[in-house]
Amino acid sequence: MTYNPETKMVGEGVKFERIRRITGYLVGTVDRFNDGKRAEERDRVKHTPVGQ
Amino acid sequence: MLTSIIKRDGRVVIYDRNKIKMAILKAMEASGSTDFDKADQVTEAVESHFNNQNMKNTPTVEEIQDQVEHELMASGLDNVAKRYILYRASRNTIRERKSKLVKVFDEITFSDALDSDVKRENANIDGDTPMGAMLKYGSESAKDYFLKFLLSPDQAEAHREGYIHIHDFDFYALTMTCCQIDLIKLFKGGFSTGHGFLREPNDIQSYSALACIAIQSNQNDQHGGQSIVNFDYALADGVRKTYKKLYLKNIAKVCDVLGEKVSYDQLKEISAAITEKCGAMPKITPDETYVALELEELKKLVKDPAVAEKAQQFALTRTEEETDKATYQAMEAFIHNLNTMHSRAGAQTPFSSINYGMDTSDEGRMVMKNVMLATDAGLGHGETPIFPIQIFRVKEGINYNPGERNYDLFQLAIKVSAKRLFPNFSFQDAPYNLKYYNPDDVRTEIGYMGCRTRVVANTYDPNNEITYGRGNLSFTSINLPRLAIEAKGDEDLFYRNLKKYIDLCVKQLMDRFAIQKKKRVRNFPFLMGQGVWIDSDKLDIDDEVGEVIKHGTLSVGFIGLAETLTALYGKHHGESEEAQKKGLEIIGFMRRILDEYSERYKLNFSLLATPAEGLSGRFVRIDKKRFGEIKGVTDKEYYTNSFHIPVAYEISAYDKINLEAPYHALTNAGHITYVELDGDVSQNLEAFEAVVRCMKEAGIGYGAINHPVDRDPVCGYNGIIGDVCPRCGRRDCEGVPLEKLQRLGLYKHLNAATLGQCGNQLEEADRIPNRI
Numbered sequence: 001m002t003y004n005p006e007t008k009m010v011g012e013g014v015k016f017e018r019i020r021r022i023t024g025y026l027v028g029t030v031d032r033f034n035d036g037k038r039a040e041e042r043d044r045v046k047h048t049p050v051g052q
Numbered sequence: 053m054l055t056s057i058i059k060r061d062g063r064v065v066i067y068d069r070n071k072i073k074m075a076i077l078k079a080m081e082a083s084g085s086t087d088f089d090k091a092d093q094v095t096e097a098v099e100s101h102f103n104n105q106n107m108k109n110t111p112t113v114e115e116i117q118d119q120v121e122h123e124l125m126a127s128g129l130d131n132v133a134k135r136y137i138l139y140r141a142s143r144n145t146i147r148e149r150k151s152k153l154v155k156v157f158d159e160i161t162f163s164d165a166l167d168s169d170v171k172r173e174n175a176n177i178d179g180d181t182p183m184g185a186m187l188k189y190g191s192e193s194a195k196d197y198f199l200k201f202l203l204s205p206d207q208a209e210a211h212r213e214g215y216i217h218i219h220d221f222d223f224y225a226l227t228m229t230c231c232q233i234d235l236i237k238l239f240k241g242g243f244s245t246g247h248g249f250l251r252e253p254n255d256i257q258s259y260s261a262l263a264c265i266a267i268q269s270n271q272n273d274q275h276g277g278q279s280i281v282n283f284d285y286a287l288a289d290g291v292r293k294t295y296k297k298l299y300l301k302n303i304a305k306v307c308d309v310l311g312e313k314v315s316y317d318q319l320k321e322i323s324a325a326i327t328e329k330c331g332a333m334p335k336i337t338p339d340e341t342y343v344a345l346e347l348e349e350l351k352k353l354v355k356d357p358a359v360a361e362k363a364q365q366f367a368l369t370r371t372e373e374e375t376d377k378a379t380y381q382a383m384e385a386f387i388h389n390l391n392t393m394h395s396r397a398g399a400q401t402p403f404s405s406i407n408y409g410m411d412t413s414d415e416g417r418m419v420m421k422n423v424m425l426a427t428d429a430g431l432g433h434g435e436t437p438i439f440p441i442q443i444f445r446v447k448e449g450i451n452y453n454p455g456e457r458n459y460d461l462f463q464l465a466i467k468v469s470a471k472r473l474f475p476n477f478s479f480q481d482a483p484y485n486l487k488y489y490n491p492d493d494v495r496t497e498i499g500y501m502g503c504r505t506r507v508v509a510n511t512y513d514p515n516n517e518i519t520y521g522r523g524n525l526s527f528t529s530i531n532l533p534r535l536a537i538e539a540k541g542d543e544d545l546f547y548r549n550l551k552k553y554i555d556l557c558v559k560q561l562m563d564r565f566a567i568q569k570k571k572r573v574r575n576f577p578f579l580m581g582q583g584v585w586i587d588s589d590k591l592d593i594d595d596e597v598g599e600v601i602k603h604g605t606l607s608v609g610f611i612g613l614a615e616t617l618t619a620l621y622g623k624h625h626g627e628s629e630e631a632q633k634k635g636l637e638i639i640g641f642m643r644r645i646l647d648e649y650s651e652r653y654k655l656n657f658s659l660l661a662t663p664a665e666g667l668s669g670r671f672v673r674i675d676k677k678r679f680g681e682i683k684g685v686t687d688k689e690y691y692t693n694s695f696h697i698p699v700a701y702e703i704s705a706y707d708k709i710n711l712e713a714p715y716h717a718l719t720n721a722g723h724i725t726y727v728e729l730d731g732d733v734s735q736n737l738e739a740f741e742a743v744v745r746c747m748k749e750a751g752i753g754y755g756a757i758n759h760p761v762d763r764d765p766v767c768g769y770n771g772i773i774g775d776v777c778p779r780c781g782r783r784d785c786e787g788v789p790l791e792k793l794q795r796l797g798l799y800k801h802l803n804a805a806t807l808g809q810c811g812n813q814l815e816e817a818d819r820i821p822n823r824i
Contacts, residue, residue: 001766002787009787010799011766016773016784019436019473019761023663023693024503024724025403026438026473031165034172036669039689040699044758046730048704050742 054102058112060147069095072120079136080129090127097123153196160188173666177400187400191222198224202567207560214674216557217529217667218564219609223275225567227576228604230276231523232407232499232507233266233584235259235286245269246577255297256375256419259290260382264389266584267404267440273579274523277403280440281499281520284411284420287382291415292335294378296323299334299371303350306363312354314363322349336372336414343368379418384426390439391431401439405502407478409445409465410494412457420461424468424475434770436761441502442475446748452481466741469757470734476502476724476756479748484717488517495520500754503663504722511650512602521586522603524721526564528557529609529662531671532638533691536619537679546620547641554608554645558657561606565655569598602655607721608646609662611671612691613639614698618684625711626697636714639695643718658721661694668693694723705729705743713750725755732772733759767798 002012019026022037033041054067076091098119102111117140124133156170164180165171171179171188178184199208202225203218210216220229242251245265253259263286267278280286300319307314323333326346332339334346343364350360390404408420423442431437444465445451451458465475478500480489485498488508499519500506507522530553539546573580573593580597583589587600614624616638617631625632639659646657668690676686692698695715697708705727716723725747733740740757747755762773766788767780775783780796782788793799 003790004787007787008790010790010793011782012787013785014766016777017435017763017765018773019438019763021473021726021756021758023665024441024476024501024756026436026441034666034669035169036672036690037665040668040693043688043700044728045700045702046728047708048706049729049739050704050706050709050746052704052739 054099054111056110057116058110060113064110069099072098072116075136075139076120076124076132079124079132079139082139083131083135085129085132087129090129094120094123094127094129097126153192156192157189160185160192169669174400183394184400194222194224194226198222203560204563207556207563210553210556214671215531215534215553216560217531217670218560219527219529219662219667220275224564227274227571228276228568228601229524229526230274230278230501230505231270231579231585232279232281232501232519232521233270234282234495234520235263235266235280236282236289237521238266238582238584239286239289243582246581253290253293255294256287256290256379256382257294257385259287259293260386261389263287264386264393266578267390267402268393269578269582270584271400271402271404273576276505276524277405277441277501277503279405279407279499279501281407281497282494283406283423284408284416285494287419287423288411288413288415290382291375291379291418292333295336295371295375295415296334298374298378299367302367302371302374303363306366307354307359310356310359310362312356312359312363314350314353318353322346322353325349334367334371336375336418338368376418376422380422380425383419383423384429386423387426387437387440388431391437403502404440405443405500406440407443407445407497407499409443409458409461409478410447410450410480410497412450417458417461420458421464424461424464427472427474428468430472430770433765433768435763436472436770437474443478443500443502443754444469444475445478445480445497446744447480452748463741466737466744467734470737470740470759471761473756473758473761476500476754477744477747478754479752481748482716482751482753484720485753493518498753500722504661504724504754506720506722506753507605507656507658509656509658509720510603511656512654516586516603518586521584523585523605524660525568525601525604525606526561527607527609527660527662527721528560529611529660529664529667530554530557531612531675532610533612533615533619533685534671534675536616537675537682537685539620541620543620550638550641551645554642557608558606558646558649561608561657562653565601565606568601569596571597573597605656605658605721607658607660608642609660609664609694609721610639610642611662611664611667611694613695613715614692615685619682624684624698624701625695626701626703626708632711635695636718639715639718643720659719660721661715661719661723663722664691664693695719696726699728706746709743709746709750709752709755713747713752716753717751723753725752727755727757729757729759731759733757767793767796 001010002014003010004012020041022033027033056064057067058064073091073095076094080088101119121133121137124136159168159170179188198221211218239252239262242249250262253262263280270278300323301316303319304314304316326342327333330341330345332342347360347364350364351357354360391401394401427437450456451462453459469475478498480486480498488496490496495518498508505524507524508517508519510517535546535549573591573595579585580588585600586603613635617624617635621631621634623631625635643659646659649657672686672691679686681687695712697703697711708727709725712725727743743757760772763770764773764777766782767777769777769779780788780793790799
């Protein structure tokens with residue numbers, strides 16, 4: 001884990017992991033998505049649950 | 053005076069008139085002209101043209117060639133000119149290609165994956181690592197070679213121009229896609245990985261270890277994913293063996309404590325003899341005959357008969373719990389291994405899937421319960437496991453309704469999936485899956501590869517309509533939106549072109565199949581050499597695999613039905629009933645043609661709702677360049693996956709499921725439907741279950757529910773993270789004061805001196821309490 005002794009801060013530059021599914025597989029970070037899939041993931045909207 | 057020329061790479065070299073003359077002579081030869089004297093005349097004319105000009109600039113090769121063309125025509129040598137032009141064009145293509153490949157190599161060599169789309173073509177290969185980059189060099193040069201030398205010109209053009217996309221093209225002449233591995237058959241009598249023989253496993257730990265090795269080994273023989281089709285039934289055998297072992301050891305221990313000398317080996321012999329006699333063995337639900345016979349034998353071994361009774365009773369009551377623990381550990385190891393092991397020169401974690409859900413035996417149930425509990429717990433720091441994709445088979449009468457034997461496991465699957473995104477759900481009762489199901493033959497249970505591929509029908513061998521040992525051979529997708537744009541509203545033209553490109557794809561799949569057929573067993577030491585692929589156990593090491601791979605499927609896929617409908621009719625299938633009707637007509641048309649091809653060739657042609665990872669951006673990029681930005685068609689960076697309703701379209705889960713379900717019935721090579729749920733669904737399992745049940749009732753074959761699963765590596769928080777981490781309060785990439793983390797009970801053993809830049813074990817351990 002990164003530590004900056006001057007500011008006494010932990011984790012500078014460390015990204016959140018966001019697990020997402022593409023094609024059926026999960027990927028640990030959107031950074032590894034190609035450009036098309038990255039855009040698709042960004043555009044996804046949520047669906048109203050069944051019965052609501 | 054013409055003394056020098058500029059080459060294509062910018063270098064200035066001395067002019068050599070012989071080069072011009074030789075090129076003209078070659079063109080004459082090719083065109084059948086014998087007027088060789090004219091070669092000199094034309095050369096002179098070219099020279100004098102440049103000499104007569106005011107020679108301020110040295111001419112380029114291209115300018116000289118233009119002039120040669122001009123002079124050939126002027127001299128009435130039209131046929132020679134034609135040959136010269138053709139030759140020039142073909143040289144240009146080769147040169148252009150070379151430089152394109154070199155550009156790709158430059159990108160692999162000098163760019164970060166973050167900036168390079170080429171290096172992120174497959175999200176599970178790390179293009180920044182040496183092995184990942186090496187794989188990329190190989191992959192890109194193989195593609196270049198296959199495109200130039202193996203494809204017929206019409207196929208090459210269609211692929212290059214983006215009318216079709218030949219998937220896994222880098223493996224074009226090398227192997228097939230995927231396989232559903234039957235572990236029971238593989239483990240029987242042991243197997244070899246090509247680097248040593250492994251004995252038949254004897255407890256659940258080694259079952260789980262060898263299951264990983266099987267996936268890893270097969271992944272190296274094929275270009276697609278690998279799936280275990282019978283994870284429940286197969287691993288249950290390991291549980292049985294572990295139970296028996298622990299049971300007999302428990303008897304031996306109690307005897308020992310109570311002063312009787314009975315060895316484990318003696319007990320094994322007794323047990324084997326009883327099994328021989330009555331067919332039963334020690335198991336979770338005890339067999340009465342076995343227990344009675346065993347007690348008789350035990351009494352003969354001990355001085356005090358009471359000890360025999362106590363020992364057996366102890367074993368009968370304690371062994372299940374111990375077996376359960378051992379199974380949990382084995383499942384935990386299985387998941388950890390599949391997330392850390394590598395294949396393909398270390399560049400890639402194997403793409404693994406496991407199917408389970410319908411084994412109702414105690415042992416099979418123990419496997420399923422524990423693999424889900426281990427998934428629920430997550431990896432070492434509570435991370436969500438990326439592999440294996442888990443697919444829970446839902447079946448009425450077995451796990452769907454309260455009171456059914458595996459209903460508890462279905463409920464657990466819902467709970468785990470609501471936290472970890474897996475398992476996905478496959479539906480045995482969907483009519484097109486149920487059709488093949490025979491309750492007396494587990495091999496007819498439906499199997500999906502994690503990505504969605506499905507193989508069960510068998511036109512080649514109708515006696516083998518099973519999922520075990522089979523898979524896809526190769527697949528090619530059609531750019532449906534392109535055909536729709538080019539049709540400009542003319543439905544007939546669209547269908548004519550669609551037919552044309554399906555025919556082209558089938559021809560291309562057949563050409564590829566002709567190459568695959570010629571491969572021999574030794575080309576696939578595991579897949580074929582170990583009898584993983586159906587019927588390959590009947591072949592010798594030097595036999596061709598041509599016959600047995602006919603059990604596999606040749607699939608034509610598609611992308612962007614939504615954009616296709618918008619281009620043709622102005623609306624997509626989420627927006628209008630009419631468009632939905634038209635969508636089903638298009639996909640039904642494709643399926644009919646492929647069914648006809650299956651019958652004609654007695655091969656398994658099938659229709660695929662293509663997974664399309666790299667392809668999602670590729671087609672639309674080309675089409676945007678060609679046709680500009682068309683609203684609802686080329687105005688995004690991707691085409692919508694297969695028959696999906698566009699991801700940005702507001703729609704209820706119920707409507708989405710019911711609109712997509714009919715396409716599952718048509719896409720016999722595989723399909724998946726996603727529903728996106730908001731918020732922390734692990735707190736609302738009813739909503740989650742309602743979606744799964746809705747999928748089942750609608751006739752979905754394979755589905756999954758997406759919901760946000762985030763993790764902050766700094767404080768270890770798992771759950772939904774908006775802009776700010778709910779635990780430590782930092783934003784993406786921000787630091788947190790060490791003091792604040794320590795106030796939260798984290799990093800408590802660490803200070804500025806011990807907090808390393810990376811991989812400090814103390815620090816890692818310190819983050820574990822966060823798994824709450």
